[in-house]
Amino acid sequence: MSLAKLLDGLPIPIVQAPMVGASDNSLAVAVGRAGGLGALTLAATPPDEIAATVAGARAQLGGPIAVNLFINAVANPAAEAVDAALARLKPWYDQLGAPLPEHPNQFAPDFAAQLAAVVRARPAMASFTFGVLTRAQVEALQQAGTYVVGTANTVAEARAWAEVGADGICVQGAEAGGHRGAFLADVEESLVGTLALTATVIAAVDLPVIAAGGIMDGRGVAAVLALGAKAAQMGTAFLLTDQATTSAPWRQAIADAPDDPTRLTRAFSGRYARGLENRFMREMRPFERDVPAYPVQNRLTQPLRAAAAAAGDPQMLSLWAGQAVKLAKPGDAETLVRRWWGEAQEAARSLAKRTGVA
Numbered sequence: 450m451s452l453a454k455l456l457d458g459l460p461i462p463i464v465q466a467p468m469v470g471a472s473d474n475s476l477a478v479a480v481g482r483a484g485g486l487g488a489l490t491l492a493a494t495p496p497d498e499i500a501a502t503v504a505g506a507r508a509q510l511g512g513p514i515a516v517n518l519f520i521n522a523v524a525n526p527a528a529e530a531v532d533a534a535l536a537r538l539k540p541w542y543d544q545l546g547a548p549l550p551e552h553p554n555q556f557a558p559d560f561a562a563q564l565a566a567v568v569r570a571r572p573a574m575a576s577f578t579f580g581v582l583t584r585a586q587v588e589a590l591q592q593a594g595t596y597v598v599g600t601a602n603t604v605a606e607a608r609a610w611a612e613v614g615a616d617g618i619c620v621q622g623a624e625a626g627g628h629r630g631a632f633l634a635d636v637e638e639s640l641v642g643t644l645a646l647t648a649t650v651i652a653a654v655d656l657p658v659i660a661a662g663g664i665m666d667g668r669g670v671a672a673v674l675a676l677g678a679k680a681a682q683m684g685t686a687f688l689l690t691d692q693a694t695t696s697a698p699w700r701q702a703i704a705d706a707p708d709d710p711t712r713l714t715r716a717f718s719g720r721y722a723r724g725l726e727n728r729f730m731r732e733m734r735p736f737e738r739d740v741p742a743y744p745v746q747n748r749l750t751q752p753l754r755a756a757a758a759a760a761g762d763p764q765m766l767s768l769w770a771g772q773a774v775k776l777a778k779p780g781d782a783e784t785l786v787r788r789w790w791g792e793a794q795e796a797a798r799s800l801a802k803r804t805g806v807a
């Protein structure tokens with residue numbers, strides 16, 4: 450077996466993007482049932498809960514399952530930096546009547562322990578973002594029977610993953626919603642569109658490519674397959690589905706989105722991410738480069754975002770979404786995946802006609 454064979458063997462070559470804050474096992478199971486590849490979002494999952502999470506999805510699904518982790522270094526910020534970040538956030542907490550958090554002693558789950566738990570859980574595929582694994586880490590996963598996929602925002606990042614022996618690359622175009630995976634260069638130098646990135650990574654690296662960013666329906670799926678991708682990874686397209694855990698104010702903001710509604714910000718988490726612009730993003734823009742790096746700022750704004758969601762306030766919530774969010778549709782995820790594949794087939798038929806093949 451190879452990753453290419455796994456992806457070629459999927460009845461529908463659609464991979465559900467893992468989405469912290471918007472997806473749990475039920476979305477992955479729905480996508481798997483439709484014939485795509487569901488991905489369990491494990492980045493925020495404590496290591497000792499990973500086995501049960503993977504086992505739970507397996508019990509509901511006969512087919513392959515993917516998992517996803519963020520590659521986080523242990524954060525050990527200076528106390529003064531945390532104080533300064535909290536002081537900057539205090540007016541926002543005050544507006545919601547929510548208490549300012551204490552100094553956390555941990556900012557993100559222990560990545561090494563999460564990785565060890567994933568090795569033990571033996572999913573069919575494990576994808577990673579925010580960095581690159583070591584060759585030994587890649588081999589540990591492969592020896593357990595897990596294909597390793599690295600997220601790349603640039604050709605250089607795809608090459609870095611190839612060098613450590615990854616089985617495939619998930620290219621994340623600039624259009625993509627949520628956090629940027631970039632780990633080699635600044636975000637400004639890592640914003641390549643999905644079309645250009647897919648084609649240039651395929652030309653540079655001899656590995657199967659999963660294309661992500663701005664794919665909202667079957668036309669987008671057909672487009673990246675035509676470029677040579679083995680599968681399309683879709684995130685924003687699932688945000689309004691019944692199985693997504695997208696909060697009510699977030700769903701409403703998507704439904705009300707104006708034209709060209711998304712921007713990049715690092716104000717919420719300390720790492721650039723794309724979302725619908727709101728008041729927090731606008732008013733924090735002057736301090737954008739001053740906030741502590743991920744995962745520190747992310748941890749410090751977590752209670753704020755939870756309080757905003759509970760209050761139904763979209764202005765202090767991270768509303769992650771990709772550039773094509775206006776095309777997001779509500780409905781059952783399993784039905785939508787099947788519909789998108791029907792649309793991709795229709796796109797292929799009309800292309801065959803246009804090119805004189807049929």
Ligand SMILES: Cc1cc2nc3c(=O)[nH]c(=O)nc-3n(C[C@H](O)[C@H](O)[C@H](O)COP(=O)(O)O)c2cc1C
Pocket residue numbers: 466467468469470471490492517518577578600621624625626627628661662663664682683684685686769770771772773
């Ligand atoms: C709400 C949201 C959360 C995301 N969380 C993750 C995540 O946990 N891990 C990850 O690798 N990518 C994450 N992403 C990025 C996706 O993997 C993917 O790159 C992106 O959704 C593709 O672009 P699209 O949103 O236009 O489909 C997230 C994206 C969104 C929209």
